[in-house]
Amino acid sequence: MTARSGISANEELLSTLAKAKLGSIRLVHMQIEDEQIKLRGTRPVKGSWQDDFDQLVKPLLEPSTASYFLYRLDSKNDLGYEWVLFTWIPDEAHVWQKTLYASTRATFRQQFGDGYLADDLLCHDKDDLSLAGYLRHLAARKAPVPLTYAEEQAMEFTADHISHASMNDGHSSMGGVAFGLTSSAEKAIRNFVVGKASYVQFQIDINQESIYSTVIKENLKPEEIGPLTPPNTGSYHLYRFLHEFNGAKFDPVVFVHAIAGYSSPIKERMLYSSCKSNLIECLSRQYGIAIDHKLEIEDFKELTTAYLMSVAHPMNTETPMSLPRPKGPSSRGPRRLIK
Numbered sequence: 521m522t523a524r525s526g527i528s529a530n531e532e533l534l535s536t537l538a539k540a541k542l543g544s545i546r547l548v549h550m551q552i553e554d555e556q557i558k559l560r561g562t563r564p565v566k567g568s569w570q571d572d573f574d575q576l577v578k579p580l581l582e583p584s585t586a587s588y589f590l591y592r593l594d595s596k597n598d599l600g601y602e603w604v605l606f607t608w609i610p611d612e613a614h615v616w617q618k619t620l621y622a623s624t625r626a627t628f629r630q631q632f633g634d635g636y637l638a639d640d641l642l643c644h645d646k647d648d649l650s651l652a653g654y655l656r657h658l659a660a661r662k663a664p665v666p667l668t669y670a671e672e673q674a675m676e677f678t679a680d681h682i683s684h685a686s687m688n689d690g691h692s693s694m695g696g697v698a699f700g701l702t703s704s705a706e707k708a709i710r711n712f713v714v715g716k717a718s719y720v721q722f723q724i725d726i727n728q729e730s731i732y733s734t735v736i737k738e739n740l741k742p743e744e745i746g747p748l749t750p751p752n753t754g755s756y757h758l759y760r761f762l763h764e765f766n767g768a769k770f771d772p773v774v775f776v777h778a779i780a781g782y783s784s785p786i787k788e789r790m791l792y793s794s795c796k797s798n799l800i801e802c803l804s805r806q807y808g809i810a811i812d813h814k815l816e817i818e819d820f821k822e823l824t825t826a827y828l829m830s831v832a833h834p835m836n837t838e839t840p841m842s843l844p845r846p847k848g849p850s851s852r853g854p855r856r857l858i859k
Contacts, residue, residue: 527624529557529631536562537632541600547576548590552620557628569593573651581646584612586621588628593638602638611644626810635713637808699729699795708733709807712758721748722756724791731799742828746820754780754792756799761828772812772832775800779818
């Protein structure tokens with residue numbers, strides 16, 4: 521998980537962001553100064569988002585200074601206009617700037633609202649932060665996600681049950697080997713994005729060739745997930761692990777694939793395995809959810825607060841702890857080489 525800097529938007533910027541969501545502002549330019557994200561300026565809507573792009577963005581790109589740009593599209597979702605967050609970190613920027621902007625990005629997303637973001641890009645080259653560059657990105661995003669050899673085998677095995685669809689075909693389906701999301705699943709994900717839920721459980725409906733939500737909770741401890749999970753079938757779990765560590769607050773997003781083991785049919789196990797990566801891709805690209813940790817688990821007794829703390833904050837293993845070697849028996853026989 522990327523550590524967060526603790527820097528956030530100041531009151532002036534938050535006020536401007538609230539006005540920007542009303543629709544008259546096309547671009548918001550921001551920079552970090554005095555341990556705050558400060559407003560540098562706004563630009564009004566003039567033409568279409570394509571027409572405005574280069575003439576508004578290009579003059580603001582400084583060759584050695586990082587910036588954040590919020591750019592308003594003309595499309596809308598349930599919350600209002602959709603936006604793209606561009607993080608401009610040129611190669612010539614100082615190392616401390618690169619680290620600071622990268623580690624503050626997630627906090628700013630949360631302050632603005634993930635649900636408003638249609639996209640989130642990190643740009644190092646001016647060509648990437650141009651209309652032509654962004655259109656190339658959109659075209660690449662529509663291309664099918666390359667499959668691993670194992671996924672190709674799974675696709676062949678379950679070919680009679682798999683629907684092939686594009687992630688951007690307009691009804692929230694995922695690229696490659698995937699089932700579409702039901703409307704209830706889409707609503708649950710949107711609630712997760714805006715903070716109305718911290719946990720969503722999904723299951724696959726093989727007959728309907730879809731992924732639907734089964735459980736939605738606002739506040740949940742890791743130990744409470746197991747009793748909500750069906751024991752004899754697979755499931756997916758999207759969980760925001762809210763906790764404190766060394767006096768700081770953290771909220772990493774964890775994706776868990778619950779493996780039912782041999783108690784479920786092999787075809788079902790293959791489906792859950794082959795649909796997993798595409799569901800994660802959909803959550804990331806379509807809903808802007810940054811997943812910090814991906815886990816597979818068979819026994820939910822293992823999913824405890826202590827375990828997730830060890831995942832989110834692993835011990836520094838650069839200098840291994842030296843433990844005293846226990847004294848062996850007086851007569852052990854010859855030493856054996858264990859390979």
